[in-house]
Amino acid sequence: MTSDTAMPAVVAPGLPAPRGPLSAAAFDTLRGSPGEQIDAAAVAQADPYGDDLQLALYCCYELHYRGFSGVGADLEWDPQLLGPRRHLERAFLATLRADVPGGTDVSAEIDALLVETPDASGVSHYLRRCGQLWQLREYVAHRSLYHLKEADPQAWVIPRLSGPAKTALVTVEHDEYGAGNPRRMHSRLFGDMMSELGLCPQYGAYLDAAPAATLTEVNFMSLCGLHRALRGALIGQFATVELTSSPGSDRLVRAMRRLGCGPAAIEFYAEHVEADAAHEQLVRHGVITPLLASEPELATDVVFGIQAATLLADRFSDLLLRNWTASQPTLRNPLPDAPSQVATRQKIAP
Numbered sequence: 630m631t632s633d634t635a636m637p638a639v640v641a642p643g644l645p646a647p648r649g650p651l652s653a654a655a656f657d658t659l660r661g662s663p664g665e666q667i668d669a670a671a672v673a674q675a676d677p678y679g680d681d682l683q684l685a686l687y688c689c690y691e692l693h694y695r696g697f698s699g700v701g702a703d704l705e706w707d708p709q710l711l712g713p714r715r716h717l718e719r720a721f722l723a724t725l726r727a728d729v730p731g732g733t734d735v736s737a738e739i740d741a742l743l744v745e746t747p748d749a750s751g752v753s754h755y756l757r758r759c760g761q762l763w764q765l766r767e768y769v770a771h772r773s774l775y776h777l778k779e780a781d782p783q784a785w786v787i788p789r790l791s792g793p794a795k796t797a798l799v800t801v802e803h804d805e806y807g808a809g810n811p812r813r814m815h816s817r818l819f820g821d822m823m824s825e826l827g828l829c830p831q832y833g834a835y836l837d838a839a840p841a842a843t844l845t846e847v848n849f850m851s852l853c854g855l856h857r858a859l860r861g862a863l864i865g866q867f868a869t870v871e872l873t874s875s876p877g878s879d880r881l882v883r884a885m886r887r888l889g890c891g892p893a894a895i896e897f898y899a900e901h902v903e904a905d906a907a908h909e910q911l912v913r914h915g916v917i918t919p920l921l922a923s924e925p926e927l928a929t930d931v932v933f934g935i936q937a938a939t940l941l942a943d944r945f946s947d948l949l950l951r952n953w954t955a956s957q958p959t960l961r962n963p964l965p966d967a968p969s970q971v972a973t974r975q976k977i978a979p
Contacts, residue, residue, distance in 0.1 A: 642833030649681025667713030677724035690851040729936035753880040780805035785854035797915025825893040838962040861927035865934020
């Protein structure tokens with residue numbers, strides 16, 4: 630008998646291909662044959678936003694989630710990984726801090742998030758207006774790196790909060806995990822959407838294809854979630870997503886309807902139109918207000934979290950829009966219906 634709550638089998642993904650000396654060294658350690666070590670000097674030579682550093686950092690963090698096939702679970706807290714990971718984190722964090730203005734005015738940052746100008750642009754605007762199905766499928770493949778573990782990075786902040794802030798954040802997380810119904814978990818809805826769109830819904834399936842701009846957003850969440858000192862920044866990141874998600878989700882629903890997508894594809898973003906509209910108020914007044922009342926010194930970190938999350942989202946959006954307007958794919962391993970792939974198949978067709 631099949632239960633109504635039966636879930637797909639959990640399958641850990643395989644390690645992706647390395648993209649440079651940092652990721653190669655990290656993967657050697659993960660496979661149990663460490664060679665060159667990742668030290669501060671090697672990290673200093675790498676682009677903090679680049680593929681090599683971001684992939685190495687992503688795979689170190691992934692041990693705290695589902696892990697990788699053939700990689701021992703006991704490596705999660707192995708000093709041979711934690712030391713090098715710290716070098717990667719410091720480089721990433723220092724660059725983020727240097728690239729945002731900072732400040733302490735949380736209310737001003739939140740107010741700015743809630744304003745959309747008439748000439749606003751972005752991925753959801755593009756997909757609603759003129760996006761093609763292959764571009765929508767690419768976007769979903771990119772986003773799968775987070776949404777198939779949606780709300781997991783933010784769950785790490787729960788034991789680091791207290792009182793009303795903790796209560797409100799757990800309420801939001803409860804909704805993210807389906808409000809008691811496994812089939813309504815947002816990660817499950819996202820997987821259903823992937824299947825409907827002809828994408829592979831397996832966890833981590835598109836890690837090898839994801840460029841650095843995709844990895845940085847997820848890495849920032851993991852970085853803040855795993856460090857108690859960055860709990861304020863994680864609240865800022867979470868607020869950024871929850872306060873801006875509802876209108877963007879509405880645009881994506883309209884894009885999917887225009888493109889003729891079925892109900893299973895539309896359901897994920899339709900759910901977020903309503904849920905995140907409620908979460909907006911809960912995060913702002915239920916989480917941030919009492920958090921700053923009890924720990925006002927965290928205002929600087931909350932602002933940093935908002936600004937850094939916005940910066941990384943803009944970098945991701947810029948990559949997609951730049952390539953799409955040139956009819957170029959954005960994944961490292963393009964999907965079969967991407968223009969370059971279609972042209973290649975037509976060229977070699979008999």
